[in-house]
Amino acid sequence: MELRMAGRRVESRARRKVRIHKKVQGTSERPRLVVYRSHRHISAQVVDDGTGRTVCAASTEALRADLVGLKKRDQAKKVGEVVAARCREKGIEAVVFDRNGFLYHGRVKALADGAREAGLKF
Numbered sequence: 655m656e657l658r659m660a661g662r663r664v665e666s667r668a669r670r671k672v673r674i675h676k677k678v679q680g681t682s683e684r685p686r687l688v689v690y691r692s693h694r695h696i697s698a699q700v701v702d703d704g705t706g707r708t709v710c711a712a713s714t715e716a717l718r719a720d721l722v723g724l725k726k727r728d729q730a731k732k733v734g735e736v737v738a739a740r741c742r743e744k745g746i747e748a749v750v751f752d753r754n755g756f757l758y759h760g761r762v763k764a765l766a767d768g769a770r771e772a773g774l775k776f
Contacts, residue, residue, distance in 0.1 A: 671755030678752050679703050687737070687749040687776065689765055691756050696730045698737045698765055700749060710740035730761040734768025741774055748775040 680686030680703040690697050697713030712733045714721055721729045741749065749769075756762045770776070 667755040669755075674752060674755060678750050680750050680752075684748050684750055685709055685746060686752045687769065687774070688752045689754050689756065689762055691754075691761055696726075696733055696761050696765060698733055698769075700737065700741055700746065709744055709746065710737060712737040712740065727761055727764045730764040731768035734765040734770075735772040738769040738772035738774040742772075747773070751776045 678686060680701055682702050682704050685700045685702045688699050688701055695714040697711065697715070699711035700709040701707070702709055714729050714733060717729075717733065717736060721732060724732065741747075751766060753762055758766070766776075
């Protein structure tokens with residue numbers, strides 16, 4: 655029974671992802687901020703779809719030492735702040751937010767709020 659539920663959840667996310675990708679595309683002036691959330695970690699990368707290259711990225715796995723003792727939502731916010739700081743270093747001020755089929759709630763929202771507070775516009 656659980657296996658069927660997991661399958662439906664994955665299929666639902668895949669459908670949402672396709673719907674989002676029809677509308678959201680990154681350019682060199684305004685790249686796409688993509689979020690991926692697993693049960694344990696969250697990662698974000700900024701992608702220029704014109705060239706197909708990742709401009710910068712951050713994840714809880716890479717920032718493990720800085721995130722000790724924080725709750726998952728606080729970790730996500732920190733990842734958003736770090737990716738925003740890395741974007742500003744590269745001269746990127748505005749991005750298009752791609753939630754990648756995940757619901758805009760909880761850790762995904764915390765990452766977006768952290769990036770906005772650090773000065774990224776979307």
